[in-house]
Amino acid sequence: MECQCEFYCDIITRLSSRLMHQFNVKSLEQTCFEVLRDNICPENCIGLWQFTKVWYIPILIQLKYEAFYFICENFEEVSLCEEFLKLTKEELADILDQDDLTVTQESTVYQSVLRWINHMPEERQGAISTLLPKVRLGLMDKSYITDNVLNNDVVKTNPESHLLVTDTLKVMSQPSLLCSESGINNTLFCHRLPNAVLLMFRLNSNTIEAFDYSTNSWITVHNHLIQEDIMTHLCFYNTVFLGRCFYIVGGGLSWTNPSNRVWRFNLVTHTWQEMSPMQESRNSLSVTVLKRCIYTMGGFRNLTSLRTAERYQPNINQWMFIASMNERRSYASCTTLNNKIYICGGQSYRILNTAEYYNPDTNQWTLITPMGTPRSGLGVVAYMGHICAVGGSYGFRPLRSAEAYDPETNTWYDVSEMVHTHSYFGIAVMNRRIFVVSCRRENKFVECYDYTTNTWSVVFSGMNHSEYDEVSCCVISRLPNMAEYCSPREPIIPRTQDMEQFLEEIVDKSQNLVFCERIDG
Template sequence: MEVHQFNVKSLEQTCFEALKDRLCPEKCIGLWQFTKVWYIPILFQLKYEAFHFICENFEEVSLCEEFLQLEVQELADILGQDDLTVTQESKVYQSVLRWINHMPEERQGAISTLLPKVRLGLMDKSYITDNVLNNDVVKTNPGSHLLVSDTLKVMSQPSLLCSESGINNTLFCRRLPNAVLLMVGLFSNTIEAFDYRTNSWITVHTHPSLEDSMTHLDLYSTVFLGKCFYIVGGGLRRTSPSDRVWRFNLVTHTWQEMSPMKVSRYLMSANVLKGYIYAMGGSRNYTLHRTAERYQPNINQWTFIASMNEGRISASCTTLNNKIYICGGQSNRILNTAEYYNPDTNQWTLISPMGTPRCDLGVVAYMGHIFAVGGRDGPIDLRSAEAYDPVTNWTLITPMGTPRCDLGVVAYMGHIFAVGGRDGFRDLRSAEAYDPVTNTWYNVPEMVHRHRYFDIAVMNKQIFVVSCRTGKIVECYDYTTNTWSVVFSGMDHNDWVKCCVISGLPNMAEYCSPREPIIPRTQV
């Protein structure tokens, strides 16, 4: 690790980010094994990231060549993770057989170590009988054969699990989800989490003593960073913006007010890059900011960075190639300009302007491009969309079927999804998807409700829309069934609800449904 020898921290961080960005099913195990050998601080986090990637993408990883090179204890550590992401527990069992059959003579005895990590009680009884109990590797190992037999007995006589039988309850407990959707409502003083594996909501925090100035904020920005949820800026109205910052620690379940921003900001843009929070633009007393600042969590300090070339409100930003891109917005006019910030040089650089001025637009990075979708140009809501390639600049793509501003945009399953928004004074239920390969938009089913002031997130092959102004409602789009469904409906009105997807917490179980044993399990 030559970089570490030279003790160049910025270069170490750049290397960390580059390696993290290159995590893939084919190479993640080798990277994880490499980071376990070197006792270098920056590799500790990379080891965690690689291991988390393995668990989150287990089914793909288990089919790769590197998987077959794992040591038995390494494989046992992976299979034993409570949040191992698998669609069916039978996939875990099949991965064990594949690993053993790669070197059958040397590895057959490992079944006694690995089979207890498989949650047999979550599989179909007939599958266990046909494919596990009668498997040659299992049959020749007395301990494993007994484990399977005991599991089948419990399936037939559930009361055995509650007795002093010595049967491991974990075999019958659902694995934790690798991620949960977190919904924060300041007006209602609640934080709720959605567990997709049980299709249920859990109230994880209420805080009736939150300051009044915090509970009535709207148009604030939120970010998720380092096991914490941050609320940044916002205001009671345009003439009363806030510079205050609050943090909810997802491990300790505590709120804390952090150091304020250098400038009060309303309708600003915020993003996370390389472990820092960035706050850009916004306004105060109708004065637009060109300024931008960066928050460093470990020292609880905001510092100004270089100012943008344009003052902006109602812009949209994203990250690409370790740079922050901010597009459009409004100053004394609707802007078609866009620029990026390079943290290595502390410099903003204007790129070619967009073909159309846009504010209240949707921006997302995908496949090495920045997509700018919809928005409005003065009173005109836009159907048009365009894509920025850092090499070839902006290119108009096929326009959407419906004009949309204040829309939700996400990259998901090889497509760009444009969801909801407004067309004039009409809140939209419709949604559509863009296929970059064919350069076409197509309609997906309409949402159940019209949403105003909503947030959007992607989790577990579903798009979640969280809204508040018409009553707290959450609905999700399932790509596999091409349907929308309401997964939460509350009565809190006028709440500025935000959401994010959280993962990798040491206390994930606190954000999920109770993991009670499930007996019997009749389907895979």
Template sequence: MSVYNDLRLEQELCDAVIRVDNVEFHVHKIILCNCSPYFKALFTHWSTPDSRVFDIPNVSPDMMKLIIEFAYTDFVPVTQENIQELFIAADQFNVKGIIQPCCNLLEEQLAAQNCIGIWWFTEVYYDPELNHKAFLYMMNHFEEVSSTSEEFLLLSVQELVKIIEKDQLNVRQEKMVFAAILRWIAYATEERSEHISLLLSNVRLALMSPEYITDSVRNNELVRASKECRPILIRTLAAMLDLQTKLVPDSIFYNPLARPRLPPAIMLAVGGWSSGSPTNGIEAYDVRADRWVNIPNNEDKTPRAYHGAVFLDGSVYCVGGFDSVEQFSSVHRFDLVTHTWQEVTQMHSSRCYVSVTVMDGCIYAIGGFDGHNRLRSAERYQSRINQWTLIAPMHEQRSDASCTTLSGKVYICGGFNGNECLSTAECYNPETNQWTLIASMGNRRSGIGVIAYADHVFAVGGFNGTSRLDTAEAYNPKTNTWHAVPSMLSSRSNFGIAVIDGRLFVVGGFNGFSTTFEVECYDVETSEWSDVSGMEISRSALSSCVVYGLPNLAEYSAPHHTLQFYDVEEDEVA
């Protein structure tokens, strides 16, 4: 193409002149035809073969210059300053090679302050994929968008209804939707107050506390002044009563005032030890509905416990483990879209009581027990090449430990070395391939849960050699110190641990007497632990992970949700 561009610059063999506001560009028709269907139609259907000069309206010379240069060089400089005008020009002349880099930059820049504007823009200058991504960004970040975005205040009532009616709207508390409505109305109270009943009917009012309904909703001036709001509040109180009195309120979940929103992520509980033997059962926790859902898993015939489960690129990987006879080196991948299992490359060592985590697109499998020895060795898996690679060994042998990632490092804490439960901890730097001992925990902990949360490494529960623990502590990597945090409601070891919806969850485990199905969560903002719904089966030695970004996430949520995650697409881009 450089030859053609040189000819263009020297105005040699050119057979057309593109004229924009008296600025002339000498070009070769065939090159522009290759770049744009518009120019192909212009040269072959909208003009005679001997036409040479073409006046192009509704575009600036600067933009035409960029389009012509792209046609010859396959490169265009997309900048913050020119992106909107360039996108419009590329859309006008159907230059897909320019539209795509513009879309890529706009997608990278999606933020609470501009996602609505990009949504509007891509409806006018039609790009369904970016339009949908902008809408999903708005849905996933609704609390920030509705409270800080100036564009939010400019939505039409129809657009606001389209947003708040969706099951996919991501809000931790439904009162945030009501607050967003009030902010929108307050921007133009006189003309918008009449819409309060329409908007209120799309809020999941029955999911609010009775106190909030009484103090903030029913006593709101706009609500009190609207006759149409009264029957909505009456239906809300009836739905709240049904929710409180029905043991299994499945039918009430079809009520638009009571149906929980779809969660943006799902927590899985995978495998474990149940009723005296390993299990291959998988349960999914819907944090919005506070319900556990059993996931069909008939294809995987291998029950396992004391394994690790992590989420990577749309799949859950089950690493190592124990089936009551054999310690596994095998690794199985569960495709969450197709619900199918596939065995991938085995690890270098058999590892039960293994610690696993994901960092920078790699799975780390650390320590464990191979049937003979507690292990110091560690390895990492690259899914792109389906290969495990040994990394530097730890300072200590550790089985029954737990690990997590924080700020580009892997942290592993506690465990059992074959002789005693450990209080020591260390971290791994992938840049130097080195492990470094950090400050020891305040307690010995084997069968521990370790997770990154609120910029700290939390070490929770476990077994100290004498009893199961309910205590927890947190490590500050900036000061290399541990400090105590509030204790769990129940003692437990060998449980699942994960962070979802801004809270730390502990799942199942062994309490010193039996396995348990109980689940509780910790909120760092309130410094409190609270019970949530328990699993359907009691189990310990399980592994938990959080999955997100799936096109079929609704399949893993509470069954009352009838919409698939991407069923909204046609609606939103229309």
């Protein structure tokens, strides 16, 4: 892939010259960009980022942004690749400084710094004073700091870094130091921003909230997101995120009065805009995004479930019909995997267990092996290379069960059951976990599934303002103002037992070390 990246980048730079622009080859330039963007991986993202930084060609500037975002979002895998060791000190510091760097534990960031330094220890050992302040030391466990940071040879031989570690341990014992003029950086104790946030739309009450998975907390999104003439009494719609906007698609004023209207809200500029309407009015529809286009499928109209499907191209603000599905479906759910759209379940004249996929290259729908359980009002997501169908209901029976589809074998298999039953809920994949959100019985629940343990767990349970509320969700990411949709990043000071006595020992050792260095000097 590295050779291919160099090849396509070379084409883009040649095509972007003034001479080649005269021959109207922008479509080939765009094709090369899309090939590179779609094939960014942990092994080549740093090389692409470094290459595109030296060019001021618009399409390469966009590719630089895509590569850098990939590095931050997949940092744990990227830091183990060979290209990671080729970063300059300034480049690595820039990456580690990102507030939305995605890591499970901050110790991963520290270990990446050591790996980079140990690759060329003589030349890079002094870089620890630049890189260690980029690590959120205050989020680490005290025992890890003492065993792996404070006593590390690279840190011990660098007075500036050693002082940073001891100051961090002091703050763990005396949080008031953060409010003093001690010079300690509060950022060392602040959680990083999540790379994605779940926006929840409560269809009956027309409210919008955001779930921050990194803190398992909800925040009420600013009231300016709700535009009265759009949201009032609108129901049975669906939502999707694309670019820097979320779209409200279809729905209607009642179950028997579907709409074809579409609204877009820009999450950065906080502005609403009505877009071109769909070709067909539909409520209880399925919506997804594939290759920067929005697809809508099925839904309900004139007391009948629909087979029709449409594609929306934002760049020309236009909807067009695509091939119709094999089944009529409303209250179904869909997702994308391997450049195909999968839609599962729903209802027509019966509750469906059928599933099918759409190939945009051939404009054809193909039925796949049916699910083991008929499901209406279910949730479907792509997860770890498989399609997961979760919850829903079978007639009047709500379901806790879940199952997954392997596209290579065309078979379904059971996944562990959820803690609660959910129907007409929100579902999304964030941080390599599946999140399910529902509002019922005056409670709001968030469950999450982790493939490493094959278990579901309740990560949030709180009061709901109404007895029952249908929920629609979409995941937002890559916004310059992500902090607006996350819980406040206040410094968090982990308290530990016997910290005061421990710090006295550390301070004594630190003072002795400085004293000995002065004598040796």
